[in-house]
Amino acid sequence: MYSRTLLCLLAASLCTPAFADTVWMKNGDKLSGKIKVFDGGKLLLETPYGGSIALDWKQVQTLESDQELLVKQDAYTGERAKSLQAAEPGKVTLANGEAPKTVELASIEQIMKPRPVVEDLVWKGNVDLAMDFKRAENDTDDYDVGFKTSARHGRWRHNAQGEYNRESKDDVTTTNNWSGEYALDRFITDKWFWQGRLEYKRDHIEDLARQRTVGTGPGYQFWDDELGAFSLGSLLNRTDYQYRDGGKDNFYSAAMKWDYTRYLIGKNVQLFTNGELGKPLGGVADYSLDAEVGLRYKVTEWASLNLKAEKEMIQGTSNSDLDKTRYTAGFGVAW
Template identity: 60%
Template sequence: MLSRTLLCLAVAAAPLTSLADTVWLKNGDRLTGKIKLYDGGRLVLATDYAGEVTLTGDKIATLQTEQNLLVKHDEDATGEHSKGLKAAEPGKVTLVNGAEETVPLASIEQIVPPRPLLQDWVWKGQVDFSVDHTMAENDVEDYDVDFKTNARHGMWRHNLQGEYNREKKDDSVSVNNYSAEYALDRFFDEHWFWQGKAEYKRDWVEDLEKKRTVGTGPGYQFWDNELGAFSLATLVNRNDYDFVGGEKDHFYSASVKWDYNRYLLAKQFEIFTNGEVGKPLSSKVDYEVESEAGIRYKLTSWAALSLKGEWDRLSAEDGGVNQRRYTLGIGVGW
């Protein structure tokens, strides 16, 4: 009874007009900041005094925020929108959505602040580094650097990604290439967008020396929030290929791009995959696949250990590519 009385007094003393979110702990402590997400039994609170703080759900007494939130219960697959949360008795929280409803914290599976469509510039990205040098019967050097970033403002999103790979075994270079891609998305609403892209790839080992592609087409953003993002785009492309033997090929193709990432356990882990599958409309090229998938483990608020697999496949009459790579490295995210 004493702890409940103290909690109620603390709630009453808190300024209702404060923009800071408040988390009361069961040990009596109170933390202020901004609720980023609640997932996997963990709450991520962004503070100006300690960065992002992760709290386990069994330590939380109650919450308060004026943010618009998507709250998902254990038995609810879609979730419900709430205009905020009010503090309640320990172990419970009140959802503010017209008629207020007090629910146990243990019944909540996820709390995600929705990302507004019109907002100031939002920039996020990831750079992964991998270096391997093995000295044994064979001397192997392996380098891999790739980056991916996008910047969003209002109805426009800029996407930029690139990669450099080099592998040397004794005196023979088995992998040596780089690629870069820029894509611009114009959103029509929260989900639908139109994309235009340009891509260039240079390889000094495989049969396909140079690849230049420009494409355009519609896309659909299934979701984009603090828990991750998932989008698909269908494109019509103009492709120009230069092969080692001097052969050239230019053709049109249709392709499907995907981009998926999902954070788990309050962003402690991240699983991701992205790539593109293309089918020429008429060409000596049969099909092409460029894909990657992996997992990242968060070491600090900005650094992560990454394990990634890549598969590039090109089937063509004048030569082809069938390359698989697996890398373990350190990444920097923002």
């Protein structure tokens, strides 16, 4: 009898979800699932019946959670709550042992799982890989590997990205280049930031062999949450060109950068585009464009299929213009 009771208790515990969070809406609906994050006015609730659901924070009446969560009432400082308890409409109680605190929902800026070292660290990124091998009258090999990542804590955001491309036809290499970029953003307000960045490109085939760019300037973050992000930035750049024949150019330029991502169809599909349009202040070139646009389809929580188009143009250089368009399809991982 005793063993049978233990077996029943074990079965009941296995059937109970690890976290049973509940959100009460102002229209009377009651939703259960697991709170993933609240940011940008949207509360992301992971449910077993509808996947990830983005709830309008203004329509939330109260909520509760058994998770330990970091609750931020401004953009830079937060309070670690061992759990959240439902309170009167428009409020929630942060449970911290003997000192619970009830706060207005309207005063909360973010809710997230606390990180081990930097509590408010938000780190996201992706790695994409595309390969194409053809064995026929002409043998071709095509590789494309790229990554992009962003880590934000408090007023600081670190951005890094890189890419490697290689193509060969009948053992003759026709494309062989790589690039890397690092940018550091310092947020002045919740939306406005100042960016400093360094970019380097190396091409072993084209006449324009090396490009190095150092720039700085202001930017504006329209939104950045679990459903996507959009930012615009303006930069004053110093660029150095080195050509295969030994020639060199250097100039200053004004540039506009954009970075847009948006999840669609319940976060199963991601639309993204980013790039930079620059205008030299001297007579070295007319303009430059480096941009990409594409789609990612999530196969699992971390794996995805991707389609991408890339465009790189430099018009009006003293040595040689550059105009390349590249289309790739492949797979990748995201976090």
